[in-house]
Amino acid sequence: MTTYLVRRSTRILVVNPNSSTTMSHGVEEAIRSIGLSESTEIYVYTAPPESPPSINDGDDIQASSEIVFKDLTTNGNLQQYDAALVACFSVHPLVERLGELQGSRGKLAVTGIFEAGVLASLALLTTPPLNTVPARKWGVVTTGKWWEAHLTQGVNTFLGVDPRSVNDKFAGVESTGLDAGDFHGGVDPSVIREKLKDATKRLLGQGAVDCVVMGCAGMAGLENIIRSAAIEKYGPEQGHQVLIIDGVRAGIGQLEQMVRNKRMFQEV
Known part of the structure; x- marks a missing residue:
């Protein structure tokens, strides 16, 4: 045989x-x-x-x-x-x-996880009918201030977008002021919660944000904090619809x- x-x-x-x-x-x-x-x-x-x-x-x-x-x-x-x-x-x-x-x-x-988060967001964004409402958006919540420029440039390069043009689907990057290590024992959990919620609300304040990408591997498991910020910002119905993407x-x-x-x- x-x-x-x-x-x-x-x-x-x-x-x-x-x-x-x-x-x-x-x-x-x-x-x-x-x-x-x-x-x-x-x-x-x-x-x-x-x-x-x-x-x-x-x-x-x-x-x-x-x-x-x-x-x-x-x-x-x-x-x-x-x-x-x-x-x-x-x-x-x-x-x-x-x-x-x-x-x-x-x-x-x-x-x-950067590239994966970008692609997942683009695949999951809702597409409204033409000429009815503004484009739905996605964005990133990250750690320190340094990452805002790095990741914004990275998104433009990865997607082949001219940085001088307007990307209607990208809401940008908001930082918490924390380091990656802070999310696992480096900082009091109440401080992490406050800073992560604040950064999330600033991102959602860009309008029509459907997807929030967690811009740090150390954020794994903290989706509930981002979700609570979305509910506070958008209300229960819309807040529960926001997609939280772990790269x-x-x-x-x-x-x-x-x-x-x-x-x-x-x-x-």
Whole structure:
């Protein structure tokens, strides 16, 4: 009797490029809440201790990229994975660098939680009839002030939008003034709640915002705070309709589909 493989599992590596194991645990909790196929396996990687414990600016982005890329290409056994998700809400070089590496079957399918959050928002925005009401919008709530310009520029570049033009669907980026590490034990929860609600309300104040993207992997599990801000700002009916997008969960779903598409459409 001859047997052969008919179906394969999908193996996804979630890369936390900072060295915080607490942050990785938060990412794990977000992953556990996803209804995944039984054939999908998720593995979480935390950067070595020399990587920044919290990524707060361009220097941290670059340092984490160099440290993690070296570690993964030396010790990561990337050939056993089909896809990788970079769990830092930024324009992170690891997305492009890992995408050039070989996985279990050809090049890795790679995205970041930034890119996944943008694509999920655009896919989920409601489209009103022409010439009736203003375009529905999406926007980002993030950590420190530095990220406002970085992420705004990143959105324009990713979508191919001229920064001098008006993007009717993008409400912008509002910051909490916190660092990523503050969301997991670094700051009193009441302070986190107050600052996150305030930033969310400022974003919603841009008008007709249907989607709020959590602009930090450390925000995983804090959807209820954003929801309460939406209800206070918009009222119960409209507030409950606002979509709150976690880039980790969005990225896992997109990578599952990317791997399936590669298997269906690539030359074999």
